[in-house]
Amino acid sequence: MAENTTGKNPNSGLGIHARRVIAYIVLIFLSFLCLFWFYILFINATRSNAELSQGFKLIPSNQLGVNWNNLIHGTIPVVSGMWNSLLISTACAILTTYFSTMTAYAIHVYDFKGKKFIFSFILAVMMIPTQVTALGFIRFMDALKLMDTRIPLIIPAIAAPVTFYYMKQYMESTLPLSIVEAARIDGAGEFRTFNTIVLPLMKPAIAVQAIFTFVSSWNNYFTPALILKSDELKTLPILLAQLRSADFLKFDMGQVYCMIAFSIFPVIIVYICLSKYIVQGIALGSVKG
Amino acid sequence: MSNSQNERDNKKVVRYNRWGYIFLAPFLITYCVFQLYPLISTVYNSFFENFRSGLKTIGPNWVGLDNYVKLIQDGDILKYAGNTFILWIIGFIPQILVSLLLGQWFSDVRLKLKASGFFKTVIYLPNLIMASAFSMLFFTLFADTGPINSLLVSMGVIDEPFSFFSSVIATRGLIGLMNFLMWFGNTTILLMAGIMGIDVSLFEAAEVDGANSWKRFTMITLPLLRPILIYVIITSLIGGIQMFDVPQILTDGAGTPMESTMTLIMFLNEHLYSKNYGMGGALSVILFIITGALSLIIYSFMYREPKKKKQAVAKQ
DSSP states (O other): OGGGGOSOOTTSSSOHHHHHHHHHHHHHHHHHHHHHHHHHHHHHHTSOHHHHHTOOOSSOOSOHHHHHHHHHTSSSOHHHHHHHHHHHHHHHHHHHHHHHHHHHHHHHHOOOTTHHHHHHHHHHHTTOOGGGGHHHHHHHHHHTTOTTSSHHHHGGGGOOHHHHHHHHHHHHHHOOHHHHHHHHHTTOOHHHHIIIIIHHHTHHHHHHHHHHHHHHHHHOOHHHHHHOOSGGGOOHHHHHHHHHHSOGGGSOHHHHHHHHHHHHHHHHHHHHHHHHHHHHHHHHHHSOO | OHHHHHHHHHHHHHHHHHHHHHHHHHHHHHHIIIIIHHHHHHHHHTTEEEEEETTEEEEEEEOTTHHHHHHHHHOHHHHHHHHHHHHHHHHHHHHHHHHHHHHHHHHOTTTOOTTHHHHHHHHHHHHHSOHHHHHHHHHHHTSTTSHHHHHHHHTTSOSSOOOGGGOHHHHHHHHHHHHHHHHHHHHHHHHHHHHHTSOHHHHHHHHHTTOOHHHHIIIIIHHHHHHHHHHHHHHHHHHHHTOOHHHHHHTTTSOOSTTTTOOHHHHHHHHHHTTOHHHHHHHHHHHHHHHHHHHHHHHHHHHHHHHHHHHHHHHO
16 A cells, blocks of 8 residues: 555655766765775876876886886895785684684584683674773783794684684574584584585685685784884785885885785775675674664 | 484484584574673672772772762763763764665666665765774875865865864864764665565555655655665664774764764773773663663564564565
């Protein structure tokens, strides 16, 4: 009955067409605001220092290769930085997704003493920022002689409360206990059931969380800057900070833009390929919408 | 017989359930070693005088709550807390307003926006960008000799390059702009999910009663969206307290001009670098208490939500 009345209503203020036009104008403006900076970045990364000093132009030049070549042969170890970032982020993504799924599985499938307490505990600590434990963390790593190694940046990824929570939510909606029962009857061990039956079922959630973990680790600056001291271990954000504190206006600006571009664009490319899953995944995890 | 069967089943269940602990072990061990112990150690450190003076290390000497007293009497922490709050609010107000508007538009079936997938993808993009790289990019773009100044001069908006990073308002505004750009897409998608969860028949009923779209928004959408709005505000506030990368890189850790962009975590970072563990510990504990109190609010909401959810499902 209500459906008949959902047509155009003269009382609804602005007409639907006017509202649509306003919506498009605002959306296009915001999209411009989001993309404009990256467009300039791209243009400037393709221009030489001499061209850049002549002022801004909207058309790309052809110096990208030259800038890149100068950059990797320059004083800042960009290539090893990229490699370090890639290594740490990949390791974090694998550890976080695998062990968070495992933790969620333990809470979801089994019934044991203290389960409720542990679940509430994980939820309670979910919001604690890593910065507030950083002091104890670096002192402890110092005591263990793990400063200036990659271990303190990789191993803690096993315990990721936020990813755990997402996995738990996802399991509740997609993993019926009967599948686990069936596997048991077929004689599969618990560990095997988890690895060969549960993990494949969780693939969509794992993919989304792997991307998020990878990106946040790739972008992480605070903790790596406190842990990593030697040049050959530094990640991209630390190198960017180093570039910022160098007397940087004397630098070849083409190289500066090139380096920023190479820290940003890999993520953008991955994002464009996978955006559909990512945008869907955000709402799923944070709030039960 | 059935009794012994039951017993055997129980044993089986217990045997299986033991695996719960095994599967939990990696998480719990890692958490305790790399998070819980450091947290306790941070609190412990905050009661000691322990810093470097030149090449000498002073302490650790037990001083009780002296670090806290010093931290608050010194006054810097209040100034930096104020900075952090101002920087957060400059980004957050436009963020929540724009997100509400976009969330409303994206979930409005009758508006039939084309390419909404494209727009969602674009507005979410800045969220994934490395904050330090984004900040570095803004620093180069808005430098005195940078492209924005050259663009503004050539367009005749200004006569000579404007020094953005010598102006308190401009620097704070740019940090707010970056935070806004990085977070409004994320908030939009959260709010959109919330708006889409509202029962459509409520809007239809209101429309029959002659409510226009503004009334429908203020009388139905906003009140029903309250839990998610509170979630968004508090998580954003917790994120705001952690603000570090953007102002740190933009001002090279100095919080220039005139310490107007020095945030709490930048202050903490300074203590950590200078190995002033006592004061750093006290500052960490204060931040921990603030974020803890804020997350308690969310926590109470998360526990109330399942009930509401069930009711909503039952309605459908």
